[in-house]
Amino acid sequence: MHLLTTADALAVWRGTATGVLGLVPTMGNLHAGHMALVERALAQCDRVVVSIFVNPLQFAPGEDLDSYPRTFDADRAALEAAGVHAVFAPSVEQMYPHGGASATTVHVSGVTDMLCGTRRPGHFQGVATIVTKLFNLVRPDCAFFGEKDFQQLMVIRRMVEDLCMGVEIVGVPTVREDDGLARSSRNQYLGADERRRAPMLAAALEHCRERLEAGARDFHALEADGWARLVEAGFEPDYFEIRGPELQAPQTDMRQFRVLSAAFIGRARLLDNVAVSVPAT
Ligand SMILES: Nc1ncnc2c1ncn2[C@@H]1O[C@H](COP(=O)(O)OP(=O)(O)OP(=O)(O)O)[C@@H](O)[C@H]1O
Numbered sequence: 001m002h003l004l005t006t007a008d009a010l011a012v013w014r015g016t017a018t019g020v021l022g023l024v025p026t027m028g029n030l031h032a033g034h035m036a037l038v039e040r041a042l043a044q045c046d047r048v049v050v051s052i053f054v055n056p057l058q059f060a061p062g063e064d065l066d067s068y069p070r071t072f073d074a075d076r077a078a079l080e081a082a083g084v085h086a087v088f089a090p091s092v093e094q095m096y097p098h099g100g101a102s103a104t105t106v107h108v109s110g111v112t113d114m115l116c117g118t119r120r121p122g123h124f125q126g127v128a129t130i131v132t133k134l135f136n137l138v139r140p141d142c143a144f145f146g147e148k149d150f151q152q153l154m155v156i157r158r159m160v161e162d163l164c165m166g167v168e169i170v171g172v173p174t175v176r177e178d179d180g181l182a183r184s185s186r187n188q189y190l191g192a193d194e195r196r197r198a199p200m201l202a203a204a205l206e207h208c209r210e211r212l213e214a215g216a217r218d219f220h221a222l223e224a225d226g227w228a229r230l231v232e233a234g235f236e237p238d239y240f241e242i243r244g245p246e247l248q249a250p251q252t253d254m255r256q257f258r259v260l261s262a263a264f265i266g267r268a269r270l271l272d273n274v275a276v277s278v279p280a281t
């Protein structure tokens with residue numbers, strides 16, 4: 001496995017990479033969720049590069065940029081054991097040579113004006129900017145993103161379409177713990193009592209899914225119920241929303257929905273969502 005830390009080294013490796021090239025962008029601290037993306041990429045591509053970069057541009061002031069878990073040696077060993085061909089782990093200076101504050105940025109319209117986009121101002125601009133830079137450096141045929149960050153997946157798809165980037169975006173289902181909690185690097189912030197209560201986020205989403213599949217269509221009542229379940233479990237909800245399958249406004253005659261929530265428990269802001277598919281009657 002090649003360890004690449006500069007754009008120049010990446011360009012040299014890229015020149016030798018043959019066949020279908022897959023990119024898995026990450027912020028490191030790899031867990032089973034990331035490894036599902038890696039396995040999917042290895043199954044679908046001839047060469048796979050995984051990027052590890054905690055991107056300052058997507059963190060707002062006061063968020064957890066400094067304390068975000070960094071476990072590079074373990075990440076590297078896991079990727080090597082999985083059979084990944086190259087890891088790209090640049091410094092902040094490599095990615096933002098003129099500083100983050102004056103960086104040229106990418107703003108994706110529409111799908112960023114809701115959910116995490118309004119709660120974390122600048123977040124998706126930071127994500128779209130770093131993913132564009134990674135695409136330009138790696139020039140992958142395909143790139144792999146988790147459905148756990150469903151809005152991010154929609155933002156990337158929209159960016160690729162609007163800017164004619166020509167990269168196939170592959171979404172990978174959410175990997176969960178046995179009790180339903182979505183795997184996330186930020187789960188480490190949970191104390192024992194918070195960890196015990198954390199699966200209630202997935203449970204509240206599942207409950208909403210069941211109600212929608214059973215025919216309930218009072219979206220406001222369902223969202224209020226989800227919110228109340230989170231408060232009851234000790235969360236401070238950020239949002240609990242029913243949307244259409246591509247995050248459009250929900251309509252009562254739709255057969256597919258996506259229910260999404262972000263909620264604080266202690267210092268951890270957990271994110272999760274479920275797909276809803278209403279059976280034909
Ligand atoms: N449980 C999961 N199942 C599937 N994909 C996941 C999961 N967790 C993360 N991913 C995906 O891995 C990629 C890198 O995510 P990232 O490095 O931010 O990990 P994370 O665990 O989601 O961290 P965070 O705690 O910041 O949300 C993203 O495409 C993300 O959607």
Ligand SMILES: CC(C)(CO)[C@@H](O)C(=O)[O-]
Nearest residue numbers: 025026027055127130149
């Ligand atoms: C896509 C990404 C690697 C961009 O920094 C990040 O937002 C993430 O880990 O989901």
Ligand code: BAL
Nearest residue numbers: 027058059123149152
């Ligand atoms: N997994 C999304 C990256 C972030 O929260 O910044």
